[in-house]
Amino acid sequence: MGVYEELGLRPIVNAAGTLTRLGGSRMDPAVLAAMAEAAASFVPIDELQEKAGAAIAEITGAEAGYVVAGAAAGLSLGTAACVAGLDVAAMDRLPDTAGLRNEVVVQRGHRNAYDHAIRAAGVAFVEVGYLGYPGAGGTYPWQIAAAITERTAAVACPILDTPGTVPLPEVCEIAHARGVPVIVDAAAELPPRANLRRFVAEGADLVVFSGGKAIGGPQASGILAGRADLIASVALQHQDMDVRPETWSHRALVEGGRLGGVPHQGFGRPMKVGREEIVGLLVALRRFAAGSDEVDLARFHARLDPIERALDGIRGVRVSRHVPPGKPVPLLLVDIDPVLVGGTAYEVVNALLAGEPPIAVVQSWAERGLIAINPQALTDEETEIVATRLGEVLRAAR
Numbered sequence: 513m514g515v516y517e518e519l520g521l522r523p524i525v526n527a528a529g530t531l532t533r534l535g536g537s538r539m540d541p542a543v544l545a546a547m548a549e550a551a552a553s554f555v556p557i558d559e560l561q562e563k564a565g566a567a568i569a570e571i572t573g574a575e576a577g578y579v580v581a582g583a584a585a586g587l588s589l590g591t592a593a594c595v596a597g598l599d600v601a602a603m604d605r606l607p608d609t610a611g612l613r614n615e616v617v618v619q620r621g622h623r624n625a626y627d628h629a630i631r632a633a634g635v636a637f638v639e640v641g642y643l644g645y646p647g648a649g650g651t652y653p654w655q656i657a658a659a660i661t662e663r664t665a666a667v668a669c670p671i672l673d674t675p676g677t678v679p680l681p682e683v684c685e686i687a688h689a690r691g692v693p694v695i696v697d698a699a700a701e702l703p704p705r706a707n708l709r710r711f712v713a714e715g716a717d718l719v720v721f722s723g724g725k726a727i728g729g730p731q732a733s734g735i736l737a738g739r740a741d742l743i744a745s746v747a748l749q750h751q752d753m754d755v756r757p758e759t760w761s762h763r764a765l766v767e768g769g770r771l772g773g774v775p776h777q778g779f780g781r782p783m784k785v786g787r788e789e790i791v792g793l794l795v796a797l798r799r800f801a802a803g804s805d806e807v808d809l810a811r812f813h814a815r816l817d818p819i820e821r822a823l824d825g826i827r828g829v830r831v832s833r834h835v836p837p838g839k840p841v842p843l844l845l846v847d848i849d850p851v852l853v854g855g856t857a858y859e860v861v862n863a864l865l866a867g868e869p870p871i872a873v874v875q876s877w878a879e880r881g882l883i884a885i886n887p888q889a890l891t892d893e894e895t896e897i898v899a900t901r902l903g904e905v906l907r908a909a910r
């Protein structure tokens with residue numbers, strides 16, 4: 513019996529992609545082996561983070577890098593760094609930000625449920641831009657400029673293709689002219705691999721990526737890449753600081769006057785990262801960066817082929833491929849005519865989950881009668897299972 517069966521759980525065949533609520537991505541055996549090896553001995557976490565950070569910096573083109581407990585943790589920590597900088601007293605007070613730079617400017621069209629992670633650092637959003645008229649709605653660059661004051665800690669910029677929002681390079685230009693950093697939520701913007709460097713190159717001061725999505729690292733890992741001074745603040749607010757000023761490995765910072773004192777367990781301490789995650793993320797990131805979008809795309813298409821063939825000729829079902837613009841991960845769209853099939857897309861989703869083995873599919877467009885198969889987290893054997901079960905469910909519904 514497996515670990516999940518022992519707990520009375522049925523493992524799911526994941527045709528829904530690298531979804532956090534299902535466990536994220538599938539780690540390569542090389543990543544799992546590195547994690548097991550890392551867990552077998554001890555190293556100082558600050559030194560391990562410095563080595564990992566150097567590798568992240570090299571891969572992203574940023575000044576510095578850091579391993580966080582997920583992209584959302586990266587947003588919280590990055591915001592805390594923008595608020596406190598290297599001010600130990602400010603670090604000590606977070607998330608109470610009264611009297612500190614505690615506003616984050618954001619375009620209305622960029623608001624999303626994950627931005628809670630930014631607000632968790634004790635800041636308030638200052639929203640700019642329109643959601644409707646004129647045109648499709650949007651932001652004027654001067655609105656961002658006018659919202660930046662001496663209370664502004666950062667401008668937040670999730671990468672969403674919302675019509676009318678001001679693009680990142682221009683946001684960075686406006687913010688930097690006023691000495692304010694820009695934080696980019698690029699959690700799910702991989703692949704394409706070019707995005708590992710793109711947002712840093714476009715001027716972002718801090719960029720977060722999920723480690724547990726396309727990178728294929730541990731589910732509870734993520735990357736922060738950006739300015740060295742902000743990453744230094746992140747490290748001080750994140751790592752366990754059960755240290756004595758006399759023996760602290762970074763005591764030179766205090767002695768040299770760069771830090772007012774030793775910061776102790778700070779704002780980021782509840783988001784700790786283990787050595788296994790740091791090493792696992794690093795191995796996964798190197799493997800991902802060395803890979804190829806084209807090779808992956810061909811492999812993903814090939815994985816969808818048997819599923820597409822299995823649905824051929826089923827009444828009321830139309831199948832097509834969709835490669836989202838700028839995102840080289842093909843989806844198999846299954847358009848379900850509820851009358852001819854005898855069930856809605858939602859009913860098909862539920863039937864697949866209730867079956868043996870349970871299968872999860874993409875349900876983002878279910879209200880339009882569409883389900884989709886995402887090949888990212890499937891193995892070849894599982895592909896066959898999805899092909900057979902999906903065919904059975906779509907025929908049986910009638």
Ligand SMILES: *Cc1c(COP(=O)(O)O)cnc(C)c1O
Binds near residue numbers: 697700721722
């Ligand atoms: C997944 C996601 C996050 C959270 O990332 P984690 O690595 O799971 O913490 C944040 N923002 C966006 C846009 C995401 O898609």
